[in-house]
Each structure stands twice: as structure tokens, then as C-alpha cells.
Amino acid sequence: MYSEILLDHFRNPRNMGRMEDADGVGKVGNPACGDVMYVYIKVGKNEKGKEYIKDISFETFGCAAAIGTSSMVTELAKGKNFEEAENISKSEVADAVGGLPRRKMHCSLLASDGLKAAIEDYRKKQTEKGE
Amino acid sequence: MYSEILLDHFRNPRNMGRMEDADGVGKVGNPACGDVMYVYIKVGKNEKGKEYIKDISFETFGCAAAIGTSSMVTELAKGKNFEEAENISKSEVADAVGGLPRRKMHCSLLASDGLKAAIEDYRKKQTEKGE
Amino acid sequence: MKRVYLDYASTTPTDERVVEAMKPYFSEKFGNPTSFYSFAQEAKEAVDKARTEVAGLINAKPDEIIFTSSGTEACNLAVKGTAFRNKNKGKHIIASSVEHFAVLESLKWLEKHGFEITYLPCDKSGIVKPEAIEESIRDDTILISVMHANNEIGTLEPIKEMAEIAEEKDITFFSDACISNGLVDIDVEELGVDLLALSAHKMYGPKGIGALFIAKGTGIEPLIHGGGQERRLRSGTENVPSIVGFGKAADIAKKEMKSYVLGMEILRNYLIEKVLRIESTKLNGHPEKRLPNNANFNFAFIEGEGLILELDFSGISASTGSACSSPTLEPSHVLTSIGLPHEEVHGSLRITLGRETKKEEIDYLIDNLPGTVERLRRISPFKGGFDDYVKGTEWKGGHKHV
Amino acid sequence: MKRVYLDYASTTPTDERVVEAMKPYFSEKFGNPTSFYSFAQEAKEAVDKARTEVAGLINAKPDEIIFTSSGTEACNLAVKGTAFRNKNKGKHIIASSVEHFAVLESLKWLEKHGFEITYLPCDKSGIVKPEAIEESIRDDTILISVMHANNEIGTLEPIKEMAEIAEEKDITFFSDACISNGLVDIDVEELGVDLLALSAHKMYGPKGIGALFIAKGTGIEPLIHGGGQERRLRSGTENVPSIVGFGKAADIAKKEMKSYVLGMEILRNYLIEKVLRIESTKLNGHPEKRLPNNANFNFAFIEGEGLILELDFSGISASTGSACSSPTLEPSHVLTSIGLPHEEVHGSLRITLGRETKKEEIDYLIDNLPGTVERLRRISPFKGGFDDYVKGTEWKGGHKHV
Numbered sequence A, B: 001m002y003s004e005i006l007l008d009h010f011r012n013p014r015n016m017g018r019m020e021d022a023d024g025v026g027k028v029g030n031p032a033c034g035d036v037m038y039v040y041i042k043v044g045k046n047e048k049g050k051e052y053i054k055d056i057s058f059e060t061f062g063c064a065a066a067i068g069t070s071s072m073v074t075e076l077a078k079g080k081n082f083e084e085a086e087n088i089s090k091s092e093v094a095d096a097v098g099g100l101p102r103r104k105m106h107c108s109l110l111a112s113d114g115l116k117a118a119i120e121d122y123r124k125k126q127t128e129k130g131e
Numbered sequence C, D: 001m002k003r004v005y006l007d008y009a010s011t012t013p014t015d016e017r018v019v020e021a022m023k024p025y026f027s028e029k030f031g032n033p034t035s036f037y038s039f040a041q042e043a044k045e046a047v048d049k050a051r052t053e054v055a056g057l058i059n060a061k062p063d064e065i066i067f068t069s070s071g072t073e074a075c076n077l078a079v080k081g082t083a084f085r086n087k088n089k090g091k092h093i094i095a096s097s098v099e100h101f102a103v104l105e106s107l108k109w110l111e112k113h114g115f116e117i118t119y120l121p122c123d124k125s126g127i128v129k130p131e132a133i134e135e136s137i138r139d140d141t142i143l144i145s146v147m148h149a150n151n152e153i154g155t156l157e158p159i160k161e162m163a164e165i166a167e168e169k170d171i172t173f174f175s176d177a178c179i180s181n182g183l184v185d186i187d188v189e190e191l192g193v194d195l196l197a198l199s200a201h202k203m204y205g206p207k208g209i210g211a212l213f214i215a216k217g218t219g220i221e222p223l224i225h226g227g228g229q230e231r232r233l234r235s236g237t238e239n240v241p242s243i244v245g246f247g248k249a250a251d252i253a254k255k256e257m258k259s260y261v262l263g264m265e266i267l268r269n270y271l272i273e274k275v276l277r278i279e280s281t282k283l284n285g286h287p288e289k290r291l292p293n294n295a296n297f298n299f300a301f302i303e304g305e306g307l308i309l310e311l312d313f314s315g316i317s318a319s320t321g322s323a324c325s326s327p328t329l330e331p332s333h334v335l336t337s338i339g340l341p342h343e344e345v346h347g348s349l350r351i352t353l354g355r356e357t358k359k360e361e362i363d364y365l366i367d368n369l370p371g372t373v374e375r376l377r378r379i380s381p382f383k384g385g386f387d388d389y390v391k392g393t394e395w396k397g398g399h400k401h402v
């Protein structure tokens, strides 16, 4: 039922684990529904002074599809600037893992939402710092 | 489903056939329901002057149970006086053929009814003659 | 004793190739197709394959096939499922009067639950007139049910014409093809039906498995609720071996039907020709528009159960529509629907041929039949005709109808 | 790859002796038991024998057994058949909240048709309290349904006590024994139930066959209408081979249950003891009042589908009550009914042993499990406990419940 790519990401998740000194943390999902994702990002600035995702990691409580797409989204996001990262759609994630069974499509939404939430959290913290 | 006795009477019916000079003819049953029996009797008088069934025959349109019990009732009735013959009950017929499946019990009623109807017909004719 | 089985409309032997195909799914690839792990995958794939095969037999798409436990269940699902799903739209149903009990008894039950049924008459050969449907349709008609072929007299119904009428009026059209499957080409697209019932054991598949074709977009409610198998339309752990067997049987039928039907039909015609030489005998059903393996005779003045029993003594298995042989003690509703008079309705004999029926078997029947009929007629009070008693009497006795 | 099947509650392989018993009824003794002629007699007798065997397993009389196409259908027949038969008497039904979907979904459907259902709570181990029934009974209660054993957590219910209450109030009592048949002694007389459902494929019989015990005098309406087979309570041409197989399986279970259950239970207890050594793990269900082959664990902080998949990679087939692995994306209603908090309900693992399960298979699982759990916990954001996010947040995302 799962693609080879997804199974690989489930079994060998990339960028997995807590990041203690993260600049932003996104927490999405609902344990009552069986999936929760935490996304940690470290933010850097490129030559043009634009912020980008310098490092990223995740922790996921959920099914194989949730774990696999979590892993994939961190791979897709790494090195991207915020705009690019925020544009990673759920279907892009689903495609990247080689497709998902229909009733698992919501899992890729979790992954892209988690990424957005981490960026949002970073921005909020920056605003707070600025105040 | 049928006993050996019944099957024997079905395959080798006793006293079967039309009796052209019958003293009484009983016609019972309903072709719409799939069973009709004609009983023919010849009546004799015994030493005491009592009427009895001297000869008997039948014709039956119906299932194996109807044919088999028809045959059996003629055997049971032959030589009996009217009272005895009229007392042949449906369960006596059913027992005599070695029992009947429940939903075939009505067939033995046809046989005993046929016999009674023949006697009745005989009596009616006697009354008519007497008039 | 010689055994000549000529009741293939009642049930067929399961094809050896079908049994062979089923075998691995009992003790070896025994997984529950709904399970998540890979071991169950084999079972799931086997079910998918069978679904494709059954769909292929009637030119449907695999996801339009729902497996059921029998033709009877498929008919119940079609009729009740449509009724309950559309009950807010209307409660009127039109059905032919010659439907199988699986449909008729479902309808009777629905009647008790507030539905109204119009039964369509048929002509002397068993054919339902499409115009009769047109006249019966009301604003609240939600279902029309006419069988593809009749199981007793073999008459093929003009389904396409009727389905067209239903389509125009946007009414669900169901056809019970349990007895024609494997004997007649069925193309659901060509026919234009919304629902079609199939039964495996009538076409050399195993007993206890059937299917309902549900055209995309046809609304239907489940009959058996539970774990949500079969796209939530029919719950219960999938009967994998039987489903696989049905698939195999469908595949075989599709490939071999043309050739075996031809031989069957020739033999059946030969049988009819010979049997009609017996005095006071007629053929029930339509002379041409009938299943290729069906012959249904009527012998005047005798009753079918005795006939069947006599033939059984000679090793011949056949069936009759007589009241005496039915569990309800009612004569065949099909034979009364085609207008056979009461006194004739009991003298029917249904002979149905199989793929493997041989000429010598038919000859054996032909040899046996005249004597048997003759013997029973000798016992019968009716010889050359029904007498006055039949015509004008108030009947005493006879079966108690239940 | 090594394959260790530990999901016998989902389905069992058909016993080779059962398959052997079924064989002659496919292509050889293939007659339709309802047919009149002697050829069909063999099939009829085989069905009668099987009926006696199935009755024997539960100490019923043969004519109290109605064959159905599955446990699911038996449950549907029991619930809907009782409801429709008694609808003029009342429309209130009492059922445990841990019933199988075959019962729950039937009840849901009945609710749409004007019936009212009271669901009984259960305690933390899954046991329904007889007193709860007493309190729920109304004048218009027509049916009480409590399963004999639970299919997920294996809890055995106090049926006898509950059936007594029902009997006093003259209410039909139904118990679904589909998962306990072949594992626990069932004596319908001793239990005092009116209806009891069985499923063959859970006890080494074939898939696609079940039975409903209907105690003499219990009023019930058919679910599948048609030709009137099975004493007019369940129509459709009898599935002779499967019925024969079910009979054989019942016969085997009756003779061998004592011996195989003993070994199963020892091995299951050994498994439980070992698995509970894993940190943050508990056993769901009752410590003693449970099916001898069932172990249901809860691993905190991880989700069951991933766990099942990981085990599957190692060749182990097992199941979980997690939402992700269910077709409806709902977590197990049984696990929520026993009061597991939302965040824990997804981390369950059900291991069910079979007659032939070997210690080395259990050891293989025991060897695999700690590492697998550990790996998934490393991925999980929740390590030693659920954090504040779980306790106090408004959730975004997650499954859409359907």
C-alpha cells in the first residue's frame, strides 16, 4: 500500500530528533486523532540577507505515512527560504514520497502544516524579541 | 423422504383403475391444488344382510403420497362394512403407509375422504332408487 | 444405477479448475483481505483479480461489483437496498410477476413496511411487455425489477427496452441474471441496467457466492452492516476462496460459453422435438427467446411430483413446478402467470442441460419419459381430458394453502 | 523471510481436515439440498450432519441452528430480525458499547428506522455490569445484546447473569460468540441466551459461513428473503461445502479444544509477562477473564499502525486498534470505551495466538518488540510523557473524522 520511497523514509527517517536550540518550533496535529508532528528549525541568512532554513528536524507521533511525509518535508525544506518553504504544498509532499493511499492524504497536510507552523513560531519569536 | 411401503404403493398401486359398473363413486380433491381422487366401490351384502365393500378401485391425480395413500386406503377398505370403512382415519392410512412427511399429511386425508365420499354416493343413489 | 443429472438450473457441479483455483486460499493464503500486513496482501489481490474477472463477464468495471453470499442475497440487496435508499423519494416499485422468490419475497416484506408494489403481467410465453412498465410508472416509482431470464421456463426478457424506459424516467432498473449467467452474453452497458444480480453456483462456480453489479452513481443502502467490507455496501469477512472460485468460473464462462452453449442448444432442441411427440404435451415458455439449456414441458392429466419421483427411480434428476413438490404447497407462480389453467399447472417438467450433458443422457430421458407419463396417466382419473368434475364442482379437500 | 502469524482473531487457516471434508461437495455430491430427487439427498444429509455438529459445539438442538454466510450476517439477523419481529411490542434495544461493528452498525441502521438504543458502559477491563442492564430495561425493551467475548481485548462478559435478567423480564437476549467459538466452552442452555452468533473462520473453519442459534420459541424475522431455505429464516441455496466444513470444524473444536487451549494460554501468559517489561506498557482488558489466546498491549507515545508495519517488516502479522489502520480513521471504540485517554488509544497492539503457535514464534516477537517500540518512541515527540502540548492546546490538523 505504501511506496518504496515512503517506506524508506519511515524506516530511515531523515532529520529526525529534537533540536534543543531551535529558532522556531511548529507543533501540529492531534493525539486524539493519532498524529502529532513537531518541527524544529534553525534559521540562517543568505548573501542577500534573506532568511532561510539552515537546519530542520522533526518528531512525529503517527502512522507510517505521517512519519514518512514528516521526514520528506524536512528534506524538501532544508536550505529553502521561507517563501519557498511555505509554498511546499501537501500534494508536493505526497508526490515526493511517491504517492499516498487516498485515506492517508491528510498525513501530507500534517507535514506541510508543521513546517509552516515552525516558520510562524520563528516569526512570532522575532516579533516578541523586537518588542 | 417416503417410506418403502409408500413407494411400493406408488409404483405398484393396488386396485387401480376405473370401475365402469360401480355402485358408488366418490370424487374428492381439487385439481387446482394438484390432487384429485376418484374412488369406485361395488357393494355386497354379508350373511347378516349388512352392506360391505365388495370391490373397490381408485384413480388419482396427485403426488406420490396421494397415489400411495389412495392405493393403501383401497386395501384397507376392501371387505369392510360401511361403518368400519368410514372409521378409517387419515392417521390410520398414514400409519399404514409407514408414515408421511409432515407437509404430506393432507394426502392421507384425501384418501379417507375419498372412501367416505364413495359410500355417501352409494347411499344417495340408493335413496334415489328408493324414491 | 445410471445417474443422469438434468437439473442444472437448480445447481451445477463446481468446475474442477474452479476448485483448484480456490484451494490455496483455505489453509495457505488464508489472510483476511482487510488486514494491514503484507501476508494478507495475497488474499486481497486474489479478491481484486476475481472482481475483475466477474466484472469482465458482464462488461462492468471491477468497482461496480459487490460480492454477496448468494444470488438470493444479491437480489435482496438490490431490492431492499434501493427501496430504503430512496424511500424519501417514493415508495412505489414495479416488478414482473415471474420474478424469483428472492425478489418476490423481498417485495412482500417491503410491502409490510409501507412500500407499494405493482406486478406486471406477462404473455403466454412469459414475456413482460415494456409498454406495461410505461403504464405502471408513477411519480413515486423508485425501482423496476425484471429478471434477465426466467429460471423455470427460461424465457428471456426484453431488458434493454425496459431499462431504457426506466432510464428516461430516472428510475433504478434491476435485473436478476442469476439463471442466465454463463448461458447468455450479458453486457450491462448494452443493456443499460443499474443493478444486476449474479450467482456462481449456476455457472460451475461454488455455492454460497453471488454478486451484485451496481452501476456507478446508483444509490443503494447495505443489507448487511458491519466492518464495512465491499465498499461499505456488504459487510462480513470476505469469503476469499469462494470469491476466487467465482472469478475463475466467470473467466471460464467468458472464454468457453460460445462453444458449450451451441452444443447445449442443439441437444435441447432435439429433446423438445422428441418429447412433444408424447400426446397432450406442450412446451412452456417461448419457442425461441429462451435459455439455451432449458426445456419446460407440460403433461396434461398428471402431477409433476410423481413424475419426478418416477424419473428419479430411473436415475434421472429433474424438477417440476407442481405444488406438491414445493415447500409452500403452492404451484409455480410462473406457470400460473403465463396463464396455465389450474388443473394444468401441476403437470410440468423442467429439464435443464449442462455443459457436459451428452446425447445419450438425453436419449435415456427420451426413452423413459413416454412410459412414465403413460403410467401416471393410467392412474389419473383424467384421461383424454378433464371431466365435468373439474369444470363445475365445488371442491372438497385438496391442499391447505399456507 | 520468516513468517509469524499472530492475528488468529482476524482469521484462522482452514484446518486441512475441514478442507478434506468439504471436497466431495463441490463437484461430486453437488446437489441442491432442497431438490426432491435422491441425488440431492447426500447433500441434504451432509447439511443435517453439520447442523448437528455445530449444535453439539454449543449444546443446542440441531433445529435451533440457522446457517448464515458469516458471523456478521448472523449478528445482523439476530439484531434486525428481533427488532422487526417485535416492533409492535416495543422499539427499545440495549447493547454493550463494546459490541462488534456487525452489531453496532446494525443498531445504527435500526436507529434510523425508529428504534432507540441504550448503550451500556463497561469498566476499565471491558466488563459490562449486569446491574447496568437492569437499570436500562424499559417496558418497551425488546432486545439485549452483549457479546460473549470481545474481539479486541478478549474480555469475557458475564453472559449468564445478564441473560437471567433478560429472561425474568421476557426480553430476547443475544450474544455474539463469533470470537470465542472454538476457544471457550459455550453451553447455550447453561448461559440461558435466546440467540447466539457463530463464525466458522475464527475456529479453523472456512470463511463465508456462520450460524445463528435461535432457541426454540424465540421470535425472529428473516433478513434475507427468498426460496425459504433454513426453515424460512434464511433463504438462498445452501452453501453445502462450507456448511459441511463448519460442521467438521465444530466437531474438531469440541474434541480438541481442551488440549489446545491449555498450551495457548500458557504461551500467552508468557508473552504478556515478557512484554510488560517494556517501559510504559500496559495490558488492555481483564487480567484473567479473557480469551486464552488474546493479549492486547498498549505502548504509550507511539501509534499502532507504524508498529504493525515494523513488525510486518520482520514477518510478524499482528493488529492494532489505532485510527490510522482503520478504514474509517476512527480509533477503536473498544479502547475508548474502556476509558483509555485519547492520546493513548492509538498505541495498541493485539496479539492473538493460534492452535499451532509455537514458543519460538512468540520468542521471535518478544525479541523484536522492544527495539521496534524503542525506535518509534525515538521518532515520537512524546518520550517519557505527554507534554503540555497534549494537555492544553487547541489542536490544529489531525485526521478528519468521517
Ligand SMILES: Cc1ncc(COP(=O)(O)O)c(C=O)c1O
Pocket: C070, C071, C072, C073, C075, C100, C102, C147, C149, C150, C151, C176, C177, C178, C179, C199, C200, C201, C208, C209, C210, D235, D236, D237
Ligand atoms: C432467477 C434466480 N434468481 C435468484 C436465484 C437465487 O440464487 P442463489 O441460489 O445463489 O441464492 C436463483 C436460483 O435459485 C434463480 O434461479
Ligand SMILES: Cc1ncc(COP(=O)(O)O)c(C=O)c1O
Pocket: C235, C236, C237, D070, D071, D072, D073, D075, D100, D102, D147, D149, D150, D151, D176, D177, D178, D179, D199, D200, D201, D208, D209, D210
Ligand atoms: C466479535 C465478532 N463478531 C462478529 C464478527 C464477524 O464475523 P465474520 O468475520 O464471520 O463476518 C467478528 C469477526 O470479525 C467478531 O470478532
